[in-house]
Amino acid sequence: MSGPPVSIRGHFPHKEIEHYSSLHPKARHLQFSYGTAGFRTLGVVLDSVLFRVGVLAALRSKKLDGKTVGVMITASHNPEEDNGVKLVDPRGEMLEAAWEAHATNLANASNEDFSDVLYDFVRDSRIDMSKPSRVVYARDTRPTGESLVKALEDGLKAIGAEGRDAGITTTPVLHYLVRAINTKGTKEEYGEDSEDGYFQKMSEAFRKLVSGRPRIPPLVIDCANGVGAPIAKKLAEYLGETLPFVLYNTDTTTPGGLNNNCGADYVKTQQKPPPSLNGVLQKGQRACSLDGDADRLMYYFIDERNYFLMLDGDKIATLVAAFIVDLVRLAGLAEQVKVGVVQTAYANGASTKYLADKLPVRCTPTGVKHLHHAAEQFNIGVYFEANGHGTVLFSPSTLEKLEKHEPSTPAQSTALRHLNNLTQLVNQTVGDALSDMLLVEVVLAHKAYSAIEWNSLYTDLPNRLVKVHVPNRNAFKTEDAERRLVSPRGLQKKIDDLCKRYDGGRSFVRPSGTEDVVRVYAEAVLRSQADELAFRVAGMVYDEAGGDPHRRPKEYY
Template sequence: MDEDQKSILRRASSRFPIPPGAKFSYGTAGFRADALVLESTVYRAGILAALRSLKTRSVTGLMITASHNKISDNGVKIADPSGGMLTQAWEPFADALANAADSDSLLQLIIEFAKKESIVIDGNCRAEVLLGRDTRPSGESLLEAAKQGINSIVGSAAVDMGILTTPQLHWMVRARNKGVKASERDYFEQLSSSFRCLMTLVPGECKVKGTDNKLVVDGANGVGGGKLECLMNMLDGLVIEVRNDGKGGGILNEGVGADYVQKEKVVPQEFGSNDVGMRCASLDGDADRLVYFIVPSASSDNIVLVDGDKILSLFALFIKEQLGILYKGVHENNAYQARLGVVQTAYANGASTDYLKGLGLEVVLTPTGVKFLHEKAAEYDIGIYFEANGHGTILFSDSFLCWLEKRHNELPEGSEQQKAAVRLLAVSKLVNQAVGDAFSGLLLVEAILQNLNWSINHWSELYRDLPSRQLKVKVMDRTAVVTANAETVAVKPPGIQEAINAETVKYPRGRSFIRPSGTEDVIRVYAEASSQEGADTLAQSVAKLVEQFLG
């Protein structure tokens, strides 16, 4: 690194001092904190994104958002060249950068890391970082800090893509590196045209009448609502009414949004008795999560939740059915044996796992956090992953898609088999291959319901959720809990798992586990049982055990 570069870094970084006493960690979903303390972190994340771009000789991304967290918070995460999350191998460096005490130690860290990773910072090799932010008021100044971080690495270009959903930014990074068109318009085009393709294949007897094609969407007063309004103008066969689009004075994520709806299981603001029986959906603050719900009666605030597990089940069922049609009559030796896999976490409702296994599907669990689910799903030809909270997607392997294209061209025009191939190809284009995307998920749900001629009630009754309860326990040191087997077993502190087991066996269909949160300073407790009362008491008993063991 030459002296000019060093002095640029020293000068720029001294304008973004780290707040006294602050400690940042690149957690389950990047850095998150009160927006007021984040400038130095975002500046440094800009440096990180530029270095990652130099290292990979590809475009990377930087997104400023705190998703479902409150409006005064913000956050920053890096998109790798694949469009996925930053490689886990760089997370320790991200932590070290964010916590470097001053300009000199920051510079030292960068020099050492660049040496270790053989990154040449000489201005000859160009880095490019796409920037996006959600609608939070703090986003504008934080974006400026990110730009300065990127510009502190000589030869780097920061490209401001404007206000975006998180999945849009990830999609753009992936598209840029694949050398295909990558604007917001291209994103909307790809989603709407693949949706249209799926809708043209809806069997004649399933074509919807009247208002059955209407969906009401809660936009969480975030970026998703307005973007969905742009997208819906490009769709046929589906009428979307967006509420909580952020233009009506409501506050981001307050009493609205996918996280609120999934955790509290009550109607979001602006929804009520007029919506009884309607198909409703909620996005989260940056539109990478999606849940559906029904308002069952005018007299209560309760909802029937159709969560990420049910979205996953609908997708798995549809894809399995299409594969069945595609392979009909084909001798096993002549067909590409597509490996279909389903990935969940321990938070998946036990009834969903039973249902999926009952369909004959391979189901695996990973630890919480989409980076783990995504990685596992990528091992399959078709890997479907979802967290119960509504974040997930479907990944297709290149080799399977290549075979599918070829097979599609060989099949008789207009045959059922060819239609199945067209549907699967359309799904692979509709569904965001970079990260979970509420818009992809929503359009795929809608297309599948219409293809199967199912109401939301029918879908919701695929299986009955086991009653469950989640609690949070504040402890002195949450790192004292260490888990194994995809977080289903606590191996530390010693004896706690045996005590949890002794409680759990008291309840029919009882299941419970604990884990330290990766985004909050708490231990999370999950319990399910055959009755709500059972799930509640089990969760409370386990929470007490956590207090006893960890105080």
């Protein structure tokens, strides 16, 4: 191999890369893709990917003049045998979109070519190898996590990066740490760069926000047998009697327990509480579920008729957004600070209608990066997916306004103080189940709402989600934030015509980002009609795609 051209500054560590790469060979038959959730598949096949992600994270830090980059090893709500990894940019945000393709290319390079492919990437990206490199990393409780951390660390060693192991913690804590490290000592300082700093910041803000309110009754929390369990236990110590927790599904050591018949995704998809809570919940009692890495949140309760009622991401968004709009108005800032909500096509139509009467609502394609970016366009942006992942973003100019605004009445002063405390309570880097949970509890305390009153703000339209296995998901292309099909041609008109037959009928079709599956969503005024519409549309998709005859929708019409 010829020596490096002048365009690469600093030493390119060919020998180190080849040495460590040989310890983590890539299987020839495997192909990987970096998507919204990073890389995600069976944990046992990710060794080579983690090594290469370590290399990429180290180079990303060099490209950003030595700012600390984050790496989180998790598969969130997936089954325990899965694992994954994603990179976090310096402000705690998701990896810059252009680098997703670089991650995919490096992960799929052959063992023989990896060093050359990497060299070309460094040269073409004009990465100065003499710059420092810093990476902070963490993992969830999955059994494959420990070995994957070692592969990641070898990637850091190959580049000579400085690594900081944050241990076993939640995805939101890792995102928090990344921003806290990079803003330390600046006017944008986000908090102390430790797990304790995370707890302290949130708990202090929570105490101030509920001060003087009636005592909050205990909250039942399903921890999904994941990393949210130890973190929730620590948070409980900081909160004390301010908000008592009753924790369930906290076993992180028994094999197969993670996300199994528990957790936010189970509650959302099955529309029932985890079996472990059967007979536990009293009528009207608030309960919530985290997912495996504690970045999703689902609330629910049992009503007087013993019916299960779910308070999902849409319900959280409406509760929180309406509260913030009121505070902004009471603080005398309604003309200066514009609040908006961002949803996806999966948002229940009733929630969109409820919100649209109060503030601007935008719809984006599915995926956190799309919602986060759209929320940044507002002074205060509230975004939540129906699955319970979301947060609130306060723009830098808004933070400055809140800090400098001079209230003219005691009421304005109180509202302004609440808004400033909200900026400390909310984890603005990423959806955070525990931060969002405290935010919900603040609003309920201020409004003196029970779960029943919260749920009664609007009534969800009955809806159904159906999965159709197809030979090629890429045949299905969408537009208008994934709400309309462009291809196959003519299918959208058939769906539109069918929806007109149902009162309040709405349906859309979108391909999965990770598997050969097309997802069909439908809603209508009556449950029976929502179900029927969903399966009729699924049937159209099946007929159009030449679906797998062994996997046709169960209630195919």
